[in-house]
Amino acid sequence: MSTLLEVRDLSVRFGQTTAVDGISFDLEKGASLGIVGESGSGKSVTCRALMRLLPPAAKISGSALYDGADLLQMPLPQLNQIRGKRIAMIFQSPASHLDPLMRIGDQVAETLRKHTQMRGQEIRDEVLRLLDVVRIPDPARWARAYPHQLSGGMKQRAMIAGALACQPDLLLADEPTTALDATVQKSVLDLLAQLRREQNLSMIFVSHDLGAVARVCDDLLVMRRSKLMESGPVSRVIDAPQHDYTRKLIASHPDRLTLRPVAEASTGAPLIEGQGLRIRYGGRSLADLIAGREGGFVAVQNADLAVRPGETVGIVGESGSGKSTLARSLVGLVKPQRGTVCFDGTPADPTGKGRVAYLREVQLIYQHPYEALSPRMTVARAIAEPLRRHRLCPPREVKDKVADLMEQVGIPTKLADRYPGQLSGGECQRVAIARALAFDPKVLIADEVTSALDVTLQAQVMDLLLKLQKDRGLTMIFISHDLGVIRRLCNSVIVMRQGQIVESGPTGAVFDNPREAYTRQLIDAIPHLHAGAA
């Protein structure tokens, strides 16, 4: 096999900061290389530097020989002959990387118009063929659709179709499955693996998910803090990691994670209970009224859930299944149209009277830690806010209480005066957890708290939650689209789909013996770490 791409001493600097520091690797024709690392490790920048897709502020040095020509030095018109034609790229969030005003078919055709002699009907036929290759059903119909009419998975497929249009030699995939649900993620990965085999496509696959990389790639680069840590065949790296960081990365994967055992749930009466909850967004407009339609959008239908003291209940489902909405109704952020919420055996009204007292017992932690904290409030002030506002302790003791809470969630004291913008995602999430714990709640609802975090941080936060639950006897509702996480953390699980609860029961029973085909599908999609899957 011949070498397709030869990268030597690739460095990228943004002003004072070095984003990529002297990376070298070779890519054989038809090979597939995975680059893993946490956010900020420079893996995406490496990928984009090869195509010179970085903002003008980036200073790139080193060389990247492709077919004997240096991608980093060649003039732009020459590079534009390679971009899209010989080297194509797909991105993390297909939603924002497609032009919202242009039909899918036209966006796929763009590359053909630019790089081939095809015109008119020929292009239309080729577009339909490409959409069929990426397994978009009914290509003729979806070619005429606009991006917002497609689901996330379909959008990513359309992106792939556009990238494959000119039969490139090399596909750069920059976290192509990160923004997708587990089931969709699996199907896109399968598609990429299949395309590799059938079209002899070389690929560089960037991801923070070792499981995803193992599914598609033969070779692996592990990056950390802009440096190359380790490289080698996937199976070798996973089975016999040589670097400490790689070992940590592998150990953090939900599949390999060793967590403290989940606390046994009591068998008493439910602590928090929702009965027949139905939640609707959007009111009836005048037009709906005249047409006799109900209007709006039903996010949750007739959901029942009961959580016993000390129990951890997981709610899973893909995006849009209503799981977050259900959680929000339990803390009164949305008002259910029908149904009741009971706390400790008595009916509670999370949106109305008694809201303040109720919220002291039931607290929600949000998905995006940066957005959940005020950017103008220091860590200490953010944690102290509920203590002061609810007068939970005498003003003199606030400071000690804050220090105590920070210790419990493992935030170093020196971070007390920092602003959220100066913290990492994991640290921010800890602050958000400490703020929720300031109330000394009985119930903690965690809404996708680990989704925005890297695997290593994810493992730490999960461990923290388990520890807190054990120490404080917390009751938890844990919402996630990641069944791998739920399995490690929860006593029982609720599976939601399109606003309805399709299955629920003890975690073991649901995982070993799913009753619904949909649950089975979700379980099959859990990314596993077996070496050399490709």
Added chain:
Amino acid sequence: MNTLRFIAFRLLQAIPVLLGVSIITFILMAATPGDPVRLLVGDRASPETIALVRDRYGLDDPILFQYFTYVKNLIVGDLGASLRYRVPVSQLIAQHYPVTLFLVIYTIVLTLPPVVFLAVWSAKRQNGPADQVIRMLGVLGLAVPVFWLALLFARFFGVTLGWFPVSGFGETVPDHFMHLFLPALSTAIWVVPILVRTLRSALLDEMNRDYVLTGHSKGLGERQIFRTHVFPNSVLPTLNLFAVIVAYLLGGSVIVETVYAVPGMGKLMVDSILARDYFVVQGATLVFALTTILVMLAVDLLSALIDPRVAP
């Protein structure tokens, strides 16, 4: 079919709006000091004459009764008659409306090319010298009051240089273009900077979008990405502001038409208010309101045409 239903529904919504507009103008006119009959018959008329005229126009009925009579006539399409000219209001409007419409469209035609050119120019050279000059000129254009600029233009181009007529509307179409050039220009100078600023910031926003990166990764080249992706996406926010400005131009015609003595709706409106010509003011206001509603509707339809996410 959906579009037709949307249009029908929006026109239906216009009815309560127009009703509200008519109530407010009616009350305002009734509350304004001054008596139309006094102005009509002159200072030396006898009390008997005044009473006679008052009775004939129904002006001694209770105000509520007067309003309902007015609305009743409105439903059958009768806008009433001018107290001053003694011709139907509809005839007056038919005379004056095309002039204002001509002026507004002329202003838009003078506005759009420089807006697109200047916005693209300054967005492509963000914070460069050209961008700074365009910004400064824009502030200047916004800061100078329209009526003052109109007076200066009339003095300089009309009187000193004698290039353009300083008043009136002219007889033939080329005449119209000559007569309305200065009024349209002085309005455009105020409108252009606003639209340039919005379009420029929209262009800059869109130039940093992810789909631009996709375009680069396809090897499309700067120019093609700008033309096919960035520009269409940037037009949308500007379009909505444009609708508001067109509505404003209709109202703003009062100023330039007065300065340049253009016989349009604005001038008719001002003269009628001064003469307490109730029905003309009423009719003109309703026509202004209806035009605004139609402009908004047209822009909404246009947005839906450009942006598939906006369902009409």
